[in-house]
Amino acid sequence: MSLHVIFVRHGETLWHAENRYAGSTDIALTERGHAQSRALADWAEQADLTAIFASPLTRSQETARESAVSTGLPVSVDERLRELDFGIAEGLTRAEMQQRFPDHLAAFKTDPVTNHFPKGEDPLAASDRYLEFLTDLQADHREGRVLVVGHSTAIRLALCRTLGLPLRQYRQTFPFLANCALNELVLSDGVPSLLTLNRPVTPGALK
Numbered sequence: 001m002s003l004h005v006i007f008v009r010h011g012e013t014l015w016h017a018e019n020r021y022a023g024s025t026d027i028a029l030t031e032r033g034h035a036q037s038r039a040l041a042d043w044a045e046q047a048d049l050t051a052i053f054a055s056p057l058t059r060s061q062e063t064a065r066e067s068a069v070s071t072g073l074p075v076s077v078d079e080r081l082r083e084l085d086f087g088i089a090e091g092l093t094r095a096e097m098q099q100r101f102p103d104h105l106a107a108f109k110t111d112p113v114t115n116h117f118p119k120g121e122d123p124l125a126a127s128d129r130y131l132e133f134l135t136d137l138q139a140d141h142r143e144g145r146v147l148v149v150g151h152s153t154a155i156r157l158a159l160c161r162t163l164g165l166p167l168r169q170y171r172q173t174f175p176f177l178a179n180c181a182l183n184e185l186v187l188s189d190g191v192p193s194l195l196t197l198n199r200p201v202t203p204g205a206l207k
Contacts, residue, residue, distance in 0.1 A: 001143040004195075005134070006047075007155045007183040008147060010063040011036040016179075020093050023086035023120070023153075026058050033059070034066075036180040041066035043182075043201040049073060050144030053137075055081035055151060063180065064149040080129040083151035087120025113168040123157055127167060130158035138187055152177045159185065162192045 011033030015022050029037065044052075044067035053076045054064035064075045088104070089097055097105045107115035113123045137146065150158075156174040160167050162185060174197070177183065182199040185192060 002186055002188040003138055003141055003143055004145040005137065005185045005187065006049075006145065006147050007158070007185065008040060008063070008149050008181070009152050009155060009177045009179055009183075010057075010059040010149055011040075012179050013059050015091070018093055020091055021086045021089045022059075023083050023090045024057070025090050029059055029062050033179065034062070037063040037066040039202045040180045041070040044147060045070040047071075047147075048145055049147050051076065051141060051146045052149070053078055053081065053146065054149040055079075055083065055154070057082055057151070060149045060151065064147070067147060067149075078133055080133040081148065081150045081154060084123060084126045084153045084157070085121040087117040089117040089120065111168045112171055123153075123170075124167065126154070127157040127161045130154060131161045134158065134162060134187075138190065155183060159183070159194065163194060 011029045013022060013027040013033060014030055015027050016030070040063065049071055052064055052068055052071070052073045054060045056077050056079055060081070061075065061077065068075045088101065092100070094105070104115075104117060108117060116123055155177060156170040157167065159165070159174060160170045165173055176198070178198050178200070180201060182201060183197050184195040184199070186195050
């Protein structure tokens with residue numbers, strides 16, 4: 001039996017244009033983000049999904065809601081899917097970080113796990129809750145196709161932990177997750193494999 005978990009990063013938010021670290025800050029979608037969510041919903045309508053999960057943050061729930069309407073499935077909100085808290089980096093751009101705390105930024109670039117931003121969440125602890133979510137998901141859904149609408153860092157950490165990849169290299173291994181693109185993890189009798197990464201739901205979606 002195989003369980004297909006389709007991880008999707010939420011649609012574009014108001015902070016994307018300035019490339020600010022949203023983290024645990026609750027930011028709404030832009031009009032483009034809503035359009036991306038509708039495109040995802042069009043895909044979901046034909047995807048034979050068996051369940052939809054979302055993080056408690058607004059941008060994730062707004063994205064998942066469109067797919068819920070198109071499929072008739074409820075959205076199950078799971079606190080464990082929330083994005084990593086970036087502490088002192090929340091709401092800042094890289095340029096602002098470089099100006100305010102260059103040493104912390106340099107250390108973060110070298111090893112974002114050991115040197116995560118002060119007052120932020122430990123990525124190892126965060127990955128533990130993502131892994132716990134996946135373990136419970138497999139127990140409840142041994143097969144089928146499940147849509148999980150989450151966040152960029154959360155998904156990358158979850159993929160690294162599940163696939164046995166070095167957690168400290170999550171930014172190098174998965175440097176970019178496009179908004180509302182498909183990242184499909186297959187769990188076949190508990191054995192993981194990554195089937196797709198950044199697959200667009202519409203032609204040209206990643207451009």
